[in-house]
Amino acid sequence: MVDNLVVVGVGLIGGSFARALKKAGAVRRIVGIERSPAYGERALALGIVDEVATSFDAVAGADLVLLAAPVAQTRRILAALAPHLGPGTVVTDAGSTKADVVAAARAALGGKVAQFVPGHPIAGRETNGPDAAIDDLYIGKKFVLTPLPENGAAQVERVAGAWRACGAVIHRLTPEEHDKVFAAVSHLPHLLAYALVDDIANKAHADLLFQYAASGFRDFTRIAGSSPEMWRDISLANQGALLAELDAYMTQLAHLRARLAAGDGATLEAVYGNAQRARRQWIEAIEAAEAPQPIDNAE
C-alpha cells in the first residue's frame, strides 16, 4: 500500500499508473505535479489525482514519486525536487532509455541517488494526455526494473510492488542491458521505418509510389506515425547503443546487397528463411505466454 503518491506528469503513463493503483486499492492519496494547467485540471476532474500541485514542495512526505514527464526533462525535474526529498521517499521513472536517466539522477540527486530506482513500463497507446489514461494499461505487460547498486532492497521492492499492483510483470536488467535490448528491438526499427517513409516522400514520383503502397507497407511503417520529438529524444539519449545496432544492420544490408547483385538466390533464401523461422518461433512463444491458462478441475 502506498500512502502518499506523487505523479509528475499526469498524461497517459502517469495517469494510467494512478488509475491502476486506485482501482487495486493500493494507494491512499495521489498528488499530481503538472506544468500544463489544462492537464492538471482535467486529471483532477477525471478523478485520476486527489490534488494538483505546481511546486515540488508536494514531494515532501511522499512514499513514492513517479516521473512520467518527457525523458529530456528528467534532470531538470530531479534537480527541482531534490531539496524537498526526505529520506523516506523513493523516486522512480518511466523513461524509454535508462543509462542517460541514471546519469541525470546521479548529477541531480548526488548523495540522495540511492533513493532513485529507475524503471521502464513496456506499454503504450497511440493517444496521449489525461483522457487517454486507463486503469488496465499495464495488466500483463512487462515492467523493466534497472536498479542501481546503491538502491536498498526495500526501496526496489516499493517500486516493484506498486507496478505489480498495476498488473505488470516485473523484469530486471542493468541500465546498459536495457538500452542495448531496446536499441535492437525498438529504437532501430523506429529509425528504419522513419528513414524509409522519408526516403519515399522525398522522391519526385512520391505520389505514384504511395498510390501503390498496400497493407504490408502500412504495417512496416506504422511506428513511423510516432511522435518525432519523442523519438528524437530517445535516439539521442540512447545514441551509443543505437549507433552500434545501426552499424550491425548496415553491415547486414551491405552483405545482402552483394548477394543480390551476384544473383545468389541460395543465400537470399537462407536469410529470408532464417528470419521467417525465427519470427514464427517468437510469435508462437508470445501466443503461448498470452494464452489463457487451463483451469484445473481435478480435486
Next chain:
Amino acid sequence: MVDNLVVVGVGLIGGSFARALKKAGAVRRIVGIERSPAYGERALALGIVDEVATSFDAVAGADLVLLAAPVAQTRRILAALAPHLGPGTVVTDAGSTKADVVAAARAALGGKVAQFVPGHPIAGRETNGPDAAIDDLYIGKKFVLTPLPENGAAQVERVAGAWRACGAVIHRLTPEEHDKVFAAVSHLPHLLAYALVDDIANKAHADLLFQYAASGFRDFTRIAGSSPEMWRDISLANQGALLAELDAYMTQLAHLRARLAAGDGATLEAVYGNAQRARRQWIEAIEAAEAPQPIDNAE
C-alpha cells in the same frame, strides 16, 4: 463474358479469380491446369473449376488463359502452351514483377507475344491453395495492367474486363514503371524486414532480445513471415530496380547515422517529422478512398 477460361494454377490467386468470375456470372466454363493432383482434385470438389487438365492441350479454343503459378515457372509454362495457342486466345498473368515476365513471354511466345497481356492484381492473403480461394478477394483492389506495344485494344480489354468483373479497379503502368514502384513500396520493405529479423536472430543474446520485442516490432516485421522462396524469386526477378532502391535507402541510412553520431537532434526531428506527416497524409488518402460514399438524399 468469358466463354472458355483456363486457369493455370488453382491456388489462392487463380482460384479466387475463378470464383469471382463465377459469382459475377461472367464466365461460362473454367478448366484448371494444375501440376499438383491434390490441388486439382480439391479445386474440382470445391466447384472452383468445371474440369481439371494436366496437359496444355486444354488451352486450345480458350478465350482467356490466366497464369497463376509461381513467377519463376512463367517461361516454362508459356513455352509449353505456345504450340496450343490459337489466334483467338488472350493470355495474362498475375506475377509480382513484370519486366522479367515480359522478357520470358517474348522468348517463349515469339510471334504470338501480342496475345500476352501482362498484369498484377494487388491482393493477397496469408493462406494458400484452393481452400484459401474466395470470391471477394479482388473487390476494390487495384489490378495493374502493363500492356505491350504489340497488344491490340480488344486483347487488353478482354483482360481488363475480366478483372473488372472480379471487382478490381484497373490501373495502367509500363512494366518498367511497375517494377520501380513495387521495388520501393513492397520489395525493399520485405528485404529490410527479413534483414532485421535475421540480424537479431543471429546475435548471441537473441533470446533476450526477442523477449522484449513488442507490438511495434511485430508489425514492422510482419512481412518477414512471407514465403522465403517466393521472395527470393521476386528479389532476383526485380534485381535491378531493387538494387537501386536499396542503394538509395543505404545512402539515407548513412546520412542519418552521421547526423545521429553528431548529436544533430534538429535533423533527426526533421526527418522523423517529414516521415510522420507523409504517412499521415497517405493514411488519410486511403481512408477517404475507402470510406462509404455519402448517399445523396436530395431530389
